[in-house]
Amino acid sequence: MDILLAILRAVVFVVIAYAVVFVAALVNIVFERRVLAFMQDRHGPNRTGPHGVLQSVADAFKMMGKEDFRPALADPLLFTLAPIMVMIGAVTVQLVIPYTNGMTAAGLDVGLIFIVAITGFTTMAILLGGWSSRNKYSLVGALRAAAQMISYEIPMILGLLIVAMIVGSLRITDVVAAQAHYQWIAFYAPFTFLIFYIASIAELNRGPFDLPESESELVSGYGTEYSGMRFGMFFLNEYAGMTIMSMVTVTLFFGGWQGPFANAVVFWGVSWIGILWFILKSYVLVFALVWIRLSLPRLQVDQLMAFAWKILIPLGLLNILATAAVMLWVPHWKWGMAVFSWVAFFAFVGAFDPILKWRLRRQRDRLPVVNA
Amino acid sequence: MLGMFKAMRTTLKHLPMKKITVQYPEERERLPERSRGLFRVVIDPANGEPRCRSCTLCESNCPVQVIRVNYTSKYQLPVPNAARLAEARLGAQPDVDLKPLQPVLDDYYEHGTGLIAMLQNAQEVYGYLPRLVIQEVSLQTGVSLSQIYGVSSFYNQFRLSPAGKHIITVCHGTACHVAGAPLITAAFSEELGVDVGKTTKDRLFTLQAVSCVGACALAPVVRVGDDETHGRMTSDKARKVVADLRRKEGAE
Numbered sequence: 252m253d254i255l256l257a258i259l260r261a262v263v264f265v266v267i268a269y270a271v272v273f274v275a276a277l278v279n280i281v282f283e284r285r286v287l288a289f290m291q292d293r294h295g296p297n298r299t300g301p302h303g304v305l306q307s308v309a310d311a312f313k314m315m316g317k318e319d320f321r322p323a324l325a326d327p328l329l330f331t332l333a334p335i336m337v338m339i340g341a342v343t344v345q346l347v348i349p350y351t352n353g354m355t356a357a358g359l360d361v362g363l364i365f366i367v368a369i370t371g372f373t374t375m376a377i378l379l380g381g382w383s384s385r386n387k388y389s390l391v392g393a394l395r396a397a398a399q400m401i402s403y404e405i406p407m408i409l410g411l412l413i414v415a416m417i418v419g420s421l422r423i424t425d426v427v428a429a430q431a432h433y434q435w436i437a438f439y440a441p442f443t444f445l446i447f448y449i450a451s452i453a454e455l456n457r458g459p460f461d462l463p464e465s466e467s468e469l470v471s472g473y474g475t476e477y478s479g480m481r482f483g484m485f486f487l488n489e490y491a492g493m494t495i496m497s498m499v500t501v502t503l504f505f506g507g508w509q510g511p512f513a514n515a516v517v518f519w520g521v522s523w524i525g526i527l528w529f530i531l532k533s534y535v536l537v538f539a540l541v542w543i544r545l546s547l548p549r550l551q552v553d554q555l556m557a558f559a560w561k562i563l564i565p566l567g568l569l570n571i572l573a574t575a576a577v578m579l580w581v582p583h584w585k586w587g588m589a590v591f592s593w594v595a596f597f598a599f600v601g602a603f604d605p606i607l608k609w610r611l612r613r614q615r616d617r618l619p620v621v622n623a
Numbered sequence: 624m625l626g627m628f629k630a631m632r633t634t635l636k637h638l639p640m641k642k643i644t645v646q647y648p649e650e651r652e653r654l655p656e657r658s659r660g661l662f663r664v665v666i667d668p669a670n671g672e673p674r675c676r677s678c679t680l681c682e683s684n685c686p687v688q689v690i691r692v693n694y695t696s697k698y699q700l701p702v703p704n705a706a707r708l709a710e711a712r713l714g715a716q717p718d719v720d721l722k723p724l725q726p727v728l729d730d731y732y733e734h735g736t737g738l739i740a741m742l743q744n745a746q747e748v749y750g751y752l753p754r755l756v757i758q759e760v761s762l763q764t765g766v767s768l769s770q771i772y773g774v775s776s777f778y779n780q781f782r783l784s785p786a787g788k789h790i791i792t793v794c795h796g797t798a799c800h801v802a803g804a805p806l807i808t809a810a811f812s813e814e815l816g817v818d819v820g821k822t823t824k825d826r827l828f829t830l831q832a833v834s835c836v837g838a839c840a841l842a843p844v845v846r847v848g849d850d851e852t853h854g855r856m857t858s859d860k861a862r863k864v865v866a867d868l869r870r871k872e873g874a875e
Contacts, residue, residue, distance in 0.1 A: 290634045292643045546630040603624035 264356035268345040272338065275494035276487040277307035279537060283490070286541045314486075317479035325476065326383040333380030334477065334484035340373040341491045347423045348498055351508040351525030352517075355424060362423035363411050366499060367404065370454065373488065374400040377463065380485070381473035392472025395552065396456060396463035402559040403453035403460075409567030410447030413440055413574050414503050417588075427507035437504035439588055440574070442595040444504050446567050451500060453559070455492050458544040462555060497536035498529070505532050570595065683769035691767065719753040728763050738766055742775055751782040787822045787829035789868055791815075791847055796835030798842040803857075807843050808832060810858035814865045827872060828865070 281296065281304055288295025297303040321330055347362035349355040359365050374397055381393020414436055415421055418429040430436055437444045453460040464472030474485045501507060510528035517523070550558065573591060581587030645652055664673045682692045727744040741764075745756050752775055761768045775781040793799075793808045808830075812818060815828050822829045838844045841854025845861065853864060 286638070289639075289642070290637045292637055292640055294642050294644050294646065542631060542634060546634045547627055600624045600628075604626050 261356075264346070265342075267350075268342045268356070271345060271494070272341050272491040273487065276489075276491040277311065279490040279493050280307045280310070280486075282534075282537065283493075283541045283544075286538065287545050290542070290545050311483065314483040315480050319479045319481065320476075322384060322386065322476050324385045326385070329379050329383035330476075331481075333376050333383060334481040336379065337373060337376035337485055337488045338491075339376070340370050341488055341495045343369045343372070344495055344499065348502055349424055349427055349507055350529055352514060352522035353520045354526070358422060358424050361421050363415055363421045363426070363503075366423075367408055367411065371400075371404065373492070376488075377473050377485075380477065384473075384476035386476050388469045388471075388475045389473050392463045392469045392475070395469075396473055399456070399460065399462060399555060399559075400454055402556060403450045403563075405450075406446050406559060406563035406567045407450035407454060409564070409571060410443050410450065411503070412571055413443045416571075416574060416578065423502060426503055427509065430506040431509060433506065433509075434585075435504060435506045439585060440504075440592045442570060442592045442599065443574075445596060445599065446563055446570065447504070448500065450559075450563060451496050452540065452543065453555075455496055455540070456489065457493070457540060459547040459550055460555060461544075461549060462552060493537050493540050494533060497533040497540070500536055501529065501532040505536075566599070680769075682767050683773055688767075688770075719749070719755045721755065721759055723748045724756055724759055728760070731764065738764070738771065738774060739778070742771070742781060746781060749785075751785045753785075754783075785822065785826065787827050788872075789827060789847055790829045790831065791845060791864075792836065793819075793830070793832050794834075794836045794838070794842070794844040794846075795832050796837075796839060796842070798839035799835075799844055802842040804832075804843045806858055807845060807856050807861050810861040811845075811865065814862050828868075 284306070285295040285297075285303065295303065296306040299305040299309050321327065344366055346356045347359050347365050377396045377400075378393045381389040381391075381396070414426060417436060417439065418426045420426070420429075426436075452458045456463050462472075463469075464474060469475070474482055477485060508522070508525035508529040510525070510532075513525040513528055514522045515524050573595075574588060577587045577591055578584045664675045666672070667674050682690045724745060727741060727748065730744065731741050738760075741760065742752060745760065746752055749756060757771050757775065758768065760766070761771055775783060791811060793804055793811065795804050795808075808819060811830050815823050815830055817823050817828070817830055819830055819832050836844055836846055836852075838852065838854065841852070843854075843856045845853045845856050845864070847853070847864065847868070853860065
C-alpha cells in the first residue's frame with residue numbers, strides 16, 4: 252500500500268512539474284509580449300481571447316502545424332534528442348523546490364547541489380542541438396551558450412554557497428525554514444543576491460546576456476535549424492526557465508512560499524495559501540526579468556566573459572571570505588553580515604559606472620592615433 | 624550600474640503611459656479636412672455615366688505610378704480593355720509570332736532587365752516593335768501600355784513600324800551637311816521613291832537621317848545597315864549603292 256501511494260505521489264508530482272513548465276511557458280510568452288509592448292507604448296497581442304491571453308495557445312497550435320524540418324546533413328539522433336533533453340532541467344529542478352509547506356516532491360539532503368547539477372543539463376541539450384544541426388550559426392550559438400553557462404554557473408554557485416553557509420544545510424526545506432518571520436536571505440545578503448541574480452539571468456540566456464541566440468548576429472543561434480514543435484520545445488524551455496529560475500530565486504532568497512496567512516488553509520497536510528504567495532513572488536521576479544531584458548542592451552562576447560571572470564567570480568570569492576569572517580568573529584553575525592552585505596551592495600552599484608567609464612576612457616586613450 | 628537603473632526607471636515609467644497604437648477598426652482618427660481619402664470616378668449627373676473616358680492619361684502621368692486604369696465596372700467603354708487586348712492579340716497583325724519574344728521576357732524574369740533593355744532586345748528580334756509585342760510586354764510585366772508607348776516613342780532608336788531589310792543612314796552632322804548631305808538624301812529619296820524616315824513598299828529599304836555617325840573625315844557619310852560604310856558620297860555614288868543593293872537582292 253505504501254508503494255502504491257509512493258507511485259501515486261510520484262505521478263502527481265511529475266504531472267505537476269510538466270504542467271508548471273508548459274503553463275508557465277505559455278503564460279510567460281504572453282506576459283512578456285504584453286509587458287514589453289506596454290513599456291514600448293504599444294498594446295501587444297490583444298486580439299486572441301480576452302486581452303490576448305490565448306495568443307500563446309494559438310501560437311502553440313501554429314507551431315504544431317508547421318513542417319518538422321531536419322537538415323539533410325544533421326545528425327538525426329542527436330538532432331531529435333536535443334529538444335527532448337532540453338526540458339529535463341526545467342522539469343527536474345522542481346523536484347526539490349517546495350511549492351508550499353508540505354508540497355515537495357523529494358526533500359533531498361543535497362537540494363542546493365542538485366539544483367546546480369541539473370540546470371547544467373540545459374547547456375548540454377543546447378550544445379547538442381547546435382552541434383548536431385551542422386550549421387555555423389547554430390554551432391557558434393551553442394558554443395557561446397556553453398561558454399556562457401559554464402562561466403556564469405560559478406558565480407551562481409558562489410552565491411548558493413553563501414546561502415548554504417547562512418542556513419547551515421543544503422536541504423531546500425531548511426533554507427525556507429531559516430527564512431521564517433520575514434528573515435529573508437535577500438535582506439541579509441543583498442550583495443550575494445545581486446551576484447546570484449545576475450548569474451541566473453545569464454544562465455537563462457536572457458536579458459542583456461542573450462548572446463547564444465542574438466538575432467542580429469547569429470540568425471537565431473543554436474535554434475537556427477529547428478522549426479515546428481522542436482523549435483517550440485527550445486522556446487518553451489526558455490520561457491519556462493524564467494518561471495523556474497524565479498521559483499528557485501524566491502525559494503533561496505525571498506522566503507519561498509512564506510507570507511501572511513500562508514498557513515491559514517491547511518488540508519491534506521498542505522498549506523494552500525502558500526502556493527499563492529509562491530506564485531506571486533515568482534511573478535514579481537519574472538516581471539523583473541522582462542523589465543531588465545527590455546531596458547538593457549546586449550553585451551559583447553568579450554564583455555560577457557570579462558564580466559563573469561574578472562568581476563563576478565573574484566567578488567563572489569571575496570564575498571565568501573568576508574561572510575565567513577563575519578560569521579566566525581562577529582558576535583551577532585546576522586546583523587554584521589547584513590551591514591557588510593548592504594555596504595558591499597551599494598559600493599558595487601555605485602562604483603560600477605565610474606570604474607567602467609574610467610576603464611573605457613583609458614582603453615580609448617590607449618588606441619593608436621590615426622591621422623587620416 | 625546606476626545607469627542601468629536609470630534605464631529601467633525610464634522603461635518602467637512608460638508602462639502605464641498612454642499607448643500610441645490606434646486600434647483601427649474600433650478607433651478611427653479624424654482625417655485632415657483637405658484629405659482626399661478614397662479616389663473615385665466622378666459620375667456625370669446629367670446622364671449618370673462616368674466622366675472618365677479611360678484615356679489612360681492619368682495612368683501615364685502619375686508620378687508614383689499608383690494609377691492603373693482597368694475597365695471592369697458596370698460603366699464600360701463599348702469594348703472592354705481585356706477583351707480589346709485579347710482581340711488585338713488575335714486580330715491585329717496576325718503575322719507577328721510571339722514565340723521569339725518569350726526568351727526576351729524570360730531574361731527579364733531571370734535577370735530583371737529594365738524596360739528599355741527589354742524593348743531593345745525585342746526590337747533586335749523583330750526589327751521593330753509591333754503593337755502586339757508591346758501589348759504582350761505590358762501584359763507580362765505589368766508596366767502600363769501607355770508608359771511603354773511613351774518610352775518607345777520618346778527614344779529614336781525604337782521603331783514602331785517595320786523597317787526595311789537595308790537601313791540606309793545618311794549622316795547630317797555639320798561636316799556632312801557642308802559637304803552636301805542634303806543632296807545625297809535627296810538623291811536617295813528620289814531613287815527609292817520614299818521620304819526620309821520611311822520604308823519602301825517592297826520592305827527592302829528604310830531611309831533615315833541621323834545627326835552624326837562620327838566619321839567626319841569621310842564626309843559626307845552614308846551607312847547601310849550596321850556594317851557597311853560609304854564615305855565621300857556623291858549623288859551618283861548614292862544611286863550606284865542603291866542599284867548594287869537591288870541587284871544583290873535580285874540575285875538572291
